[in-house]
Amino acid sequence: MSTRFETTQTKPFGPAAAAFLAAGVGALALGVLTTWAEISADFGKALTYSKDVGPLSGKVILTSVVYVAALAVLGGVFWRRNPSPTIVYWTAGVLVGLGLILTFPPTWKLFGAG
């Protein structure tokens, strides 16, 4: 494993790892909800928590809940631990990347959106 991202450990890396990974989980949640709502009209309706805002209301509320929950859970799991920074960065990077791809409109057509 590359040591490029290794750090001088003055504090456990765990809480920082939780923050990076939670960002990835939050971004992926938004991407999945967005693409799913485009593929399925019924799911889009189910996400319409606010009639004025439309399906975006459910997507962003659920994404925010997932992000905060991921922060809390991962923070608890990694508290005082020192996971590999390289693995954490790559995992978070892939999750954020997938989230970005799944929120890009042309991607939805690949999954059969109209």
Add this chain to the structure above:
Amino acid sequence: MTLTDRETWAALHGMIFGALFLLAFAGGFAGLYSLRPALMTPQGIIERTRRLIFGTWAMAIIAWATVISGSWIVYPWYRAAGATSPKSILIANVNTAQWHTFGMEWKEHIAWIAPILATTVAIVVAYYGRDLVKNDGVRRVLMVVFTLAFACAAVAGLLGAFITKAAPVH
């Protein structure tokens, strides 16, 4: 020269919150970039770290304010039923429809990734505090995350500006 309530909220969302986030990015990035022992005195590190913690949290809060005001206040006016809403005007014309089907659809979603990433930077900067200067790997990754947050906000902001030019919220 007056602004309607809707124009005021649209300006607050895009030109105050959004523009503030984009403009503050350069300062935050410079703060992270220069937080290196070789470039700073111990006193400078203390001062810079305090400023960085304040600045990154301010940016995270501004990013949340931008997307919340955009999605929950301005966006309903944009997508309102009726022939005169900006969305209806855009999709009624084949030459402008893509400003909605691509532009707004991308903007309304990618924008929400910016506050998540900005909050991540603020959390990690606050967690390490002065020790961040000793963690070069973390500092460098934070610069990448911060830049990605800026890029997401920039895409949303740029599309928002073009869409508003094509069909403003009145």
